[in-house]
Amino acid sequence: MTRSMRAVGGLVAIALALGAFSSGVSADGGRLVIASTQVPRHLNGAVQSGIATAMPSTQIFASPLRYDENWDPQPYLAKSWEVSGDGMKVTLNLVRNALFHDGKPVRAADVAFSIRTVRDNHPFKTMFEPVASIDTPDDHTVVINLDRPHPALLLALSPALAPVLPEHVFGDGDDPKTHPANSAPIGSGPFMLEEFTPGEAVVLKKNPNFFIEDRPRLDEIIIRIIKDPSALLIAMEKGEADMYPFMAGSQEIRRLEKVERLAVTDQGYAAVGPISWLAFNTRSPKLSDVRVRQAIAYAVDRDFIVKALHRGVSKAQRGPIIESSPFFDPSIPAYDVDLDRARSLLADAGFADGMALTVDYIPGPKEQQQTVAEYLKSQLKKVGIDITVRAAPDFPTWSKRISNHDFELTMDVVFNWGDPVIGVHRTYLSTNIVKGVIWSNTQQYANERVDELLNQAAVETDPAKRKRLYAEFQRIVAGDLPIYWINAMPYHTAYDKRLVNPPVGIWGAMHPLDRLEWPEG
C-alpha cells in the first residue's frame, strides 16, 4: 500500500514538474492552476507577511471578516460585529457551523488565540498593538478590549492579516513562527491543504464541510511556483496555468494582453497599495534642506517614468497614501516637471554649482528600480546634480545599507497594506526611526505635527474626521518631501476569461477564492 501511494506521489510530482495538469472546465467544480513567481517559506499568514504566504493562507484559513470591492467589511467567521460607542470594544458574533479541516468546531477561544498570536508574532505590529485583552463569554462571542480606539482593527481582521488558527494545533507551546504545522496547516477556510512541495507547488482541495453553503465552487486549486518569468509566461500562453496574479513587468503585461484566451486587469490591488518611490535621507547634510528635495522633485519627470519607462502600465502616485484609497487627498502638489524652478531652488540652497549624490536601488526586476535609478542619473544631470548609481549585488546588501541610514537617495517599494495605520505610519512617524529595521522611517524624517496627526488618526473612529487628519498629514509631507512618490507598482492579474468572479476585490488573490468558478457545461 505504501509503495503504491509512493508511486502515485511520484506520478503527481512528475505531472507537476511537466506542468501536465490540464486545467479548465470539467464536469464538477474543476481545477484552477495559479502561476506564481513568489516562493512561500510556509503557509501560515498569522506569523508571516507577504504575497507568497498570503495567497495559500487565505484559502486554508478563514478570518473574522472579509472585504468587498468597496472597502466595506462583510461577515465571514463573524456573522455580525459591533464596535462600542467609544471605540474601545469590538464584539464579534461567530457563526455556529464552522469546522476546522480536522472536524473540530471553530470556537471563540480559537479566534482569541489567533489574534494574540498575530499580535505577538506578525511583523505588522500596529495591527493589533492596542488590543489589551480578549474575552470569550461563550463559545461564539469574542470581545476585543482595546486600550485606545483603533479604527484599523476591522481591516486587520481581513483574511490576509488575521487567519484563525486552531488553538488545539498551534497552541501546544511551540514557537508559532517555527511551528511544524505552518507547513501543514489546518484551518477552517474553503480549501484544505493536500500537498505542499516547498519551492514547487501548493495543492489545495475543496473543503466539503466549509461553513458557507454551496462553496467553494472549485474542486481544486494548484499554486504552481515558476521562478523563471519567461517560463511562467509560456505556461500562461499554453493554458497550463489559468491565473497569474502580482504580475508587474510591462513586457509581461503587454504579452499576456495579446493572448485571446486571457483577461488582464489591474483591479485587485487597492488594499496592497504598493508605492514605488525615491526616498531621501533627510539627515544627510546635502538633503537636509527641503529646497534640495523639492528641486529634485521638480527635476524628475514622473510622467516620463510612468509612460516611457513603464510603458504606460503604471499609474502616477503623488502622495504617501495610495491614490485608490479613500484616504488619499487629491489636492496635494504633484511637482510637475519644471527644470528652471529646480535650478533656482538648488541655487537658493547654495548648490548653484551643482552637487553630487548617490542613488541606491533594490536589485531584482529592473523596470521599477534600476531603470528608474539610471533615468535619475541622466535626468538630474540637467539641473547640475551628478548622480552615482550604487549597485547592490543582492537584497540583504541593499537592505543593510538603507536600514543603517548609509545612503543619500534610494529607490524603494513600500506597501500600504489597506489601512494607513498598518502600512503608512511606519514611514513617517519620528518614533519609528529604528536603525537596522528596513521599511521603518529610514528617511529619518521628523515633524512634530505629523507625529501628532498620525497618532490622532490612529485612534479617530469617525471616518470623516479621520480623513481630514490624513488630508493635513498628506499636505505636510508633500511639502516636506521626505520622499518623492513616483508611481503605484503596476500589479496586474491575468486570468482565463471564462472564469466567473475573478479576484478583483481590494485584496485580490490574497482573499478566499470560494466564489471563483468555471462556467457550467
Added chain:
Amino acid sequence: MDESAQSPAAEAWIAFCHNIPALAGLLILLGIVALTLYGTLFYAGDAYEIVWAPHEKPLTESDFPLGTDYLGRDIVAGLIAGGGPTLAVGLCAALLTMVIGIAFGALAGYYGGWVDIVLMRITEFFQVLPALLFAMVLVTLFSPSLVTIAIAIGVVSWPQTARLTRAEFLKIKELEYVTAARAIGTRDRRIIWKVILPNAAPPLIVSATLTVGVAILFEAGISFLGLGDPNTMSWGLMIGMNREYILDAWWPVTFPGLAIFLTVFSVSLLGDGINDAFNPRLRER
C-alpha cells in the same frame, strides 16, 4: 643587411604582413581603438544625456544615426563612450591572467617535484570552478565596479595560461642551451626569465591575445546578468540595460552586440595571425 640574418621577430612580422585575415584583424582592431579614443572629436555627444524620445529608430530623420535607447540616450555616443572601458577591462583582465598564469606555470614547470604538484593542484582547483559563476560571486562579494569586474575575470581565467606556460617550460628546460646555461652557473631566476621565457613567448603571446577577446565577452556576460557597473558605460552594460525591451526595440541591443562581435573577431584573427607568424612550419607553406 643580409636577408638570412634577419631577427626572428622581423621574420615573423614579414610573415604576418602576408597573412591577409590577420592584417584585416589588426586594421579592424586599430579602427575600433581609434574610434573609442578619438570618436568624440568627430561625434560630440554625452552618452548619459537624455537627448530624444526613448527608442527612436535608427536612420530616421533625427540626429541620431543608430537611434536612442530606453531612456532616449544616443546609442552612437554610448558606443563611443563604452568602447574604452570595454577594451580596458579586456586588456587589464588579460594582463592579470598572464601575470598569474605565467608565474604559476613557470615555477611549476621549471622546478617540478613538489612545487609542481602544489601549484598544479591549486591551478586545477581554479580550473574546475565554473568560470562565469565564480566571476559573478567575486563581483557580488566586492561591489560591482569596472575594477572588480576586471580582477574577477583575471582571477578566473589564468589556469589555462598556467598550464600552457608549464608545458612550454617542461619542454624547453630540457634543451641543450638551458643545460648549458645551468652548466656555467646561471642562477635559476635568470634562467627562467632570460633564457626560457623568451623562447616560450610565441604561444603565450597568442594566448594573451585570445584572452583579451574572452575577457571582453566575460565583461559583457557579467553586465548582461545585471552585475555591471551602472556608472561606467560599456558595451556589455548597454546590452544588459536594454535587453528587457528587446521585443520593442532591437537596435539598442544589436549595435553594442555587433561592436563586441567585431572586436572579439578582430582580436581572434590577430591572435591566429601571430600564431602563424611565429610558427616556422606553417610559415613555410
